[in-house]
Amino acid sequence: MLSSTSVRITAAFVAIAILCLFAADLAITTINPWQDLAALFLGMVTPDFFSLEHIGTALLRTLAFAFTGVALGSVSGFLLALVFRFRAVRMFCAFIRAIHELFWALIFLQFFGFHPLTGVLAIAIPYAGIFAKVYSEILDETDPTPERVLSRKVDVLSSFLYARIPDALPHLITYTSYRLECGLRSSAVLGFVGLPTLGYYLESSFSQGYYSEVGALLLLFYVLIATLRLWARPRLIPLYVIAAPFFLGDGLPIVWGNVVRFFTQDIVPSPLRDGEGLSGLWHWLSDLAVNQAMPGIWNTLVLTQIALVLTGLVTLMAFPLISRHFGGPTRRGLGHVVLVIARSTPEYVIAYILLQLWGPSMLPAIVALALHNGGIIGHLIGRRSNEITLRPDAPKGIERYGYELLPRLYSPFLAFLFYRWEIIMRETAILGILGIYTLGFFVDSAIQNIQFDKAMVLILVTAFLNIGVDAISRRVRARLKLKVSMTCEGH
Template structure:
C-alpha cells in the first residue's frame, strides 16, 4: 500500500492563486513614494486634534440629524423592498436586476439623481434605497434559502402562502433578518455621510469642505461625532423606536426643492442619449464616439480598476488576518479587546477617501495610498466580522495559546468564513475603487467623475453601465469560487 501524501487544501491553493494574481498586478501598478515635506501638513492635521473647533459648523446638529435621517429612511425602504424581492429572488431576471442595481455605487446613483431631482430628498433617499434594496434582496433570499423548512413542511395542506410565510418562516428567521439589517444600518450611516461629498446636506458636506480647506480642527470634530454616532448605535437604535424615528426623519430630510417634470423628461430623452445621436449625426459617428469612449476611457479604466482592486483585495485579506485577533475573545481580555474595537471602528468609519487623502500627503500620488486605504478600511470591516465569528468557537480545554492557538486552532476554523466574507466584499472593493478614482487613480470611477464634471451624462451613463457589468462579472466569479470552496457565510453573523 502506498502511503498517502500531504496535499494542500483548496482554500490554500486558491489563496495563493489570488496572491499570485495580485503580485502580477503589482507589476502593472504604479506604486512609489515621492514626497518631500509631508510633515508640515500632517502636523497641521494632527494638531487639529488638539484644537477642536466648531467655528463655521453652526448647523452641526442639523447635519447629524440629516445623516441619520437619510440612513434610516434609505435602509428601511431598502429592507422592505428587499424583503419583497427576496420572495421572488428565484426568478432569474430579479437576480440579474438586483446584481445590476447593486453594482452601481451609491455616490453614482446620487450623481445621476442630482441631474434631475437636484437636492430634492428623493436624490439621497433613492441613492441609498436602490443599492440597499438589491443587497437586502440577495442576503434575505439566502437567509430564507438556508433556513429550516421543517415547520413549513408540517403545515396543513392548503394553508395560504402569506400565512405560512409569517407563521412558519419569519419567526425562526427574524433574528437573522434583524442582525443583518442592523449591520446594514451601520453601513447606511456611512453611505449617508459620504453622500455629503457630492452635495447632500449630510455630514460629508461639511467634512469635505473642512478637509479641502485644511480646517482640521473641524474635521476632527465631525469625525469624532461620527465615530460616536456609530459606536453608540446599538444604544439609540431600538427597533421599538424605529417608527418614531422614521416619522421624524421624513420631516428632517424634507426641503423646499421642487420636482420638475421638465428636468426629469429632459434627462431621459436628451441627456443620456449619446451626443452623436442627439445631434442627428450618422450611425458611423456614433460608432466612432462609442469606440473612442471604450478605447480611451473604459478600457484603461477597467484595467486600472482590476489592478487596484485585486491588489487591494489581497491587502485587505492580510489586514484582516492581522486585525481580527484584536477583537477576538480567543486571544485577548476585555480591556485590550475594547482598544481593538476602538481602532476598528475608527478604521471602518473613516471614509476611505479621507484615509487615502492623508496617505497621499505622506507618500505622494500613486496607487499606493488608494491600496492602503482600501486595505485598512475593508480589513477593519472583515476583521470585525471574523473576530465576532471566532468568539463563538468552542475551544478544547487544553487548547494552546499565542501564535500556536492562532495558527492551529483559530485560523483553520475561521478561514472558510474569512474567505466567504472576503469574497462577499470583493465586489464592494471594486465599487469602492471608483470613489478613489476621484483622487486621481484612473479607475472607471475617475472617468465617470470626469464625465459628470464635464456634464456629459451620456458618457457617464455608458461608463456606469460598463462598471455595473464588470461588477456583475466579479459577482459571478466570486459565487463560483465560493461554490467551489463550499463556503457559506454563517447565517447569524453575516
C-alpha cells in the same frame, strides 16, 4: 491543516497582486506628508466642537437620509425577495446593487438637483438590490417543518406569515440593523457630492486645513456608530423612520422638464442625437472604449486586486486584537476601539484624507480599502475565534495563532474576503471621483464636461464589471465550499 485548494487559490491571488504592484502608481507626491499627518493627528486629539456651525443640522440630515433610504430600500427589497426566484428579478437586483450609491447620486443630481430625493434614492435603490438578495436567502434557509404541519386548507399568505416569518424575523432584523450602519456611512459620504450631510462639512474643513474641526466631525461620527445599538433599538426604529423625512430639508424644487430632457436627450449617444447613424455610433463607442473605458477597467482591476490581498493581510493581523485567546480585557477593549474606527470610517473618507496627505496616486485608495474592509472582516473573524474552545495545554503566542486558530478560521476568513471582493471593486470604481484613474474618474470627468451619454455608458461598464467579479467570487466560494452567514454579509 489548510486544504491544498485553499492554499493554491490564496497563492494565485497573492501572485496576481504582486504582479499588479508593477503596474500600479504608488508614488507619494506631497512635499512633507509626515508633517501633514502629524497635523491631522493633532487635530484628532484636540477636536474643536464649538467652532462647527450647523453641526446639529448635519447630524440630523445624515440620520434622516440613512433612515429614509434604508427603510425604503428594505421594504422594496423585501417585496423583491418574494419573487427573487425569477431570473429577471435576480438580474435586475444584481444590476442596481452593482452601481455604487455615489454613482446613483451623481445621476440623480443631473435632473433632481440638490433635492432630498437625490440622496434618498441614491441609498434606497442599491440597498433594495442588496436587501432582496439577502432577504431571499434568509427566507430560503428557514426551517420548513412549520409549513409542513399546517393544514392544506391554509392559504399561501397565512402560511408565509405564520410559519416562515416568525423563524426568519430575528435574522431579518439583525441583517437590517447591519445595513442601517452601512446606510449611515453611505449618508455621510453623500456629502462629498454636495448634499448637506457630515461629508460635506468634513470636506470643507479639511480643504481649509481646519484639522481640529475634522477631528471633531470624525469623533462625532464614531460615537454615532459606536452607540448605534443603544439608541437604535427595534421598538424605536418605527418612530425614527416616521420622523426622518421631516428632517431631510427642502432643497431646490425639482424641474420636471430637466427630468424629461435627461432621459430623452442627455443620455442618448451624441451620434444618434446628431443623426450620424450607426457608423458614427460605432466610432463614438470605439473612441470611448479605447481612451476611457479600457484604461478605467485596467486601473480598477489592478487597484482592486492589490487592495483585496492587503485586506486579507490586515484581517489576519487585526482579528487577534479582539480575540479572547490573546491578551486580557483591557487589550481587547482597545482592540475593539481600533476596529470600530477602521470599519466605521467609510473608504471614501479615508481615501480622501490620505489623498490630501500623500497626493494623487493609487496608494491612498489601496490603504483606505484595506483598512476599512480589513477592520470589518477582522471584527467578524475575531468574534468567530471567540467561539473556539482550546484545550488547556494549547500553545501560547505565535504557535497558538499559527497552529491552533488560523487553520480553523481560514475557511470563514476566505469566505468573508471573497464576499467583500465585489464590494471592494465597487468602492475602487467610485474612488476615481477623488482623482484616481479608475472608472469613476472618467465618469466624473464626463459629468463635469456635461457628457451624460458617455457617463451613463461608463456607469454601465462599471455595473457589468462588478457583476462579473461577483460571479467569479461565487464560483471561488463554491469551489472552496465556503459559506457566509447572511446576518454578517452586509457588515
